[in-house]
Amino acid sequence: xxxxxxxxxxxxxxxxxxxxxxxxxxxxxxxxxxxxxxxxxxxxxxxxxxxxxxxxxxxxxxxxxxxxxxxxxxxxxxxxxxxxxxxxxxxxxxxxxxxxxxxxxxxxxxxxxxxxxxxxxxxxxxxxxxxxxxxxxxxxxxxxxxxxxxxxxxxxxxxxxxxxxxxxxxxxxxxxxxxxxxxxxxxxxx
Amino acid sequence: xxxxxxxxxxxxxxxxxxxxxxxxxxxxxxxxxxxxxxxxxxxxxxxxxxxxxxxxxxxxxxxxxxxxxxxxxxxxxxxxxxxxxxxxxxxxxxxxxxxxxxxxxxxxxxxxxxxxxxxxxxxxxxxxxxxxxxxxxxxxxxxxxxxxxxxxxxxxxxxxxxxxxxxxxxxxxxxxxxxxxxxxxxxxxxxxxxxxxxxxxxxxxxxxxxxxxxxxxxxxxxxxxxxxxxxxxxxxxxxxxxxxxxxxxxxxxxxxxxxxxxxxxxxxxxxxxxxxxxxxxxxxxxxxxxxxxxxxx
Numbered sequence: 505x506x507x508x509x510x511x512x513x514x515x516x517x518x519x520x521x522x523x524x525x526x527x528x529x530x531x532x533x534x535x536x537x538x539x540x541x542x543x544x545x546x547x548x549x550x551x552x553x554x555x556x557x558x559x560x561x562x563x564x565x566x567x568x569x570x571x572x573x574x575x576x577x578x579x580x581x582x583x584x585x586x587x588x589x590x591x592x593x594x595x596x597x598x599x600x601x602x603x604x605x606x607x608x609x610x611x612x613x614x615x616x617x618x619x620x621x622x623x624x625x626x627x628x629x630x631x632x633x634x635x636x637x638x639x640x641x642x643x644x645x646x647x648x649x650x651x652x653x654x655x656x657x658x659x660x661x662x663x664x665x666x667x668x669x670x671x672x673x674x675x676x677x678x679x680x681x682x683x684x685x686x687x688x689x690x691x692x693x694x
Numbered sequence: 695x696x697x698x699x700x701x702x703x704x705x706x707x708x709x710x711x712x713x714x715x716x717x718x719x720x721x722x723x724x725x726x727x728x729x730x731x732x733x734x735x736x737x738x739x740x741x742x743x744x745x746x747x748x749x750x751x752x753x754x755x756x757x758x759x760x761x762x763x764x765x766x767x768x769x770x771x772x773x774x775x776x777x778x779x780x781x782x783x784x785x786x787x788x789x790x791x792x793x794x795x796x797x798x799x800x801x802x803x804x805x806x807x808x809x810x811x812x813x814x815x816x817x818x819x820x821x822x823x824x825x826x827x828x829x830x831x832x833x834x835x836x837x838x839x840x841x842x843x844x845x846x847x848x849x850x851x852x853x854x855x856x857x858x859x860x861x862x863x864x865x866x867x868x869x870x871x872x873x874x875x876x877x878x879x880x881x882x883x884x885x886x887x888x889x890x891x892x893x894x895x896x897x898x899x900x901x902x903x904x905x906x907x908x909x910x911x912x913x914x915x916x917x918x919x920x921x922x923x924x925x926x927x928x929x930x931x932x933x934x935x936x937x938x939x940x941x942x943x944x945x946x947x948x949x950x951x952x953x954x955x956x957x958x959x960x961x962x963x964x965x966x967x968x969x970x971x972x973x974x975x976x977x978x979x980x981x982x983x984x985x986x987x988x989x990x991x
Binding site: 522523524542543546572573574576577578579580582583590592596597599600603612613614615616617618619621622624625626628629630631632633634637640655658659662663664665666670672673676679680682683684685686687688690691 | 972
């Protein structure tokens with residue numbers, strides 16, 4: 505793997521300043537995380553490689569990779585890491601950095617799926633699964649939405665599809681928005 | 695003795711794809727003299743997706759629920775593994791990162807709330823086995839499940855990250871609970887492995903591989919039924935079982951129930967109240983075969 509030499513590695517500082525990212529310096533490259541990960545085969549770079557690349561200052565390669573977006577938060581790496589690095593949280597930290605720099609596009613639809621989910625959580629305070637999935641498919645691949653129709657029908661038949669979203673009381677919805685808007689104003693985790 | 699809890703059903707179990715989880719939870723709580731007081735106007739926990747988009751907002755989103763629960767003074771109990779891990783993680787982050795806590799406090803204040811970190815989030819499985827207890831549960835069993843071979847599927851977030859109430863890789867609590875209901879817990883080496891989570895939506899092929907492995911592992915060890923403690927695990931294993939069969943040319947037809955539904959069946963509660971008919975892979979036949987006789991029969 506090609507590595508670049510940087511006098512001052514600002515990328516690693518950026519990661520370290522995010523809660524959950526600060527332990528990246530402790531990694532001994534043992535590869536336990538990669539060996540534990542259920543989705544490593546789909547990742548462009550394994551968790552161990554991502555850590556090595558981040559420490560080598562390969563910001564663009566890390567942020568445009570699909571690796572962190574393959575993390576399902578199963579926490580197997582986290583309970584096994586001999587250095588207590590919490591790679592799961594590190595992956596979330598990298599996701600947030602990638603989202604804040606949209607020029608770094610990974611070849612995966614997971615960020616769009618996550619965004620569709622959080623759009624609902626923000627605007628309604630609840631996430632009706634079918635509504636959110638339809639919203640996601642229409643944003644990314646309308647044809648896929650059609651293909652999902654038989655499954656949706658089956659869920660509907662089994663009384664598992666909520667057509668109407670659960671709504672909070674208006675004053676509670678207002679309270680949630682006030683909190684989330686303030687969070688956005690406070691700008692990130694640093 | 696009646697026990698009181700603040701109840702956090704989560705989106706899926708309240709009125710979503712896992713409605714049967716909420717229904718069966720409420721039914722068995724009643725039988726066990728547990729008062730589940732639903733947190734008024736709770737909001738979505740944010741799950742994994744929100745923390746991958748905007749970490750600060752996701753923590754504030756989750757802290758609102760904790761702040762509301764703190765006013766009530768009881769432990770917050772949820773049947774959802776994702777809600778559980780998110781609430782727990784929020785507590786931990788607020789404790790570990792004072793600068794972050796200051797920001798969350800400021801955001802909560804914008805909504806007229808404050809949070810002092812005193813709420814203990816608990817998964818329903820933890821409460822049932824460690825507070826109600828196996829003996830109490832066993833004493834309510836009316837049906838004979840003796841023939842039923844059950845794989846206990848924990849998934850990830852109910853036992854990880856540590857510390858949790860059970861072993862992070864080889865948990866036992868659900869197996870013991872299944873046995874205390876009178877059923878037979880089958881070996882299930884992959885019982886705490888990932889189901890693919892929400893990637894079933896954006897990376898379906900990847901998640902189907904995980905589901906296939908789990909179904910294969912459970913059935914090859916003799917299970918006739920899998921019980922889960924998580925809405926998403928149930929959805930992936932049940933709703934997508936047909937897709938697995940198509941993709942891998944397999945013939946799985948194993949029902950996936952919530953553990954609360956199996957408890958309800960053992961307690962003699964009727965299928966409709968427990969939402970048994972909501973499973974895509976029907977469970978009625980397997981259950982009927984095993985619950986013919988009364989207890990001790």
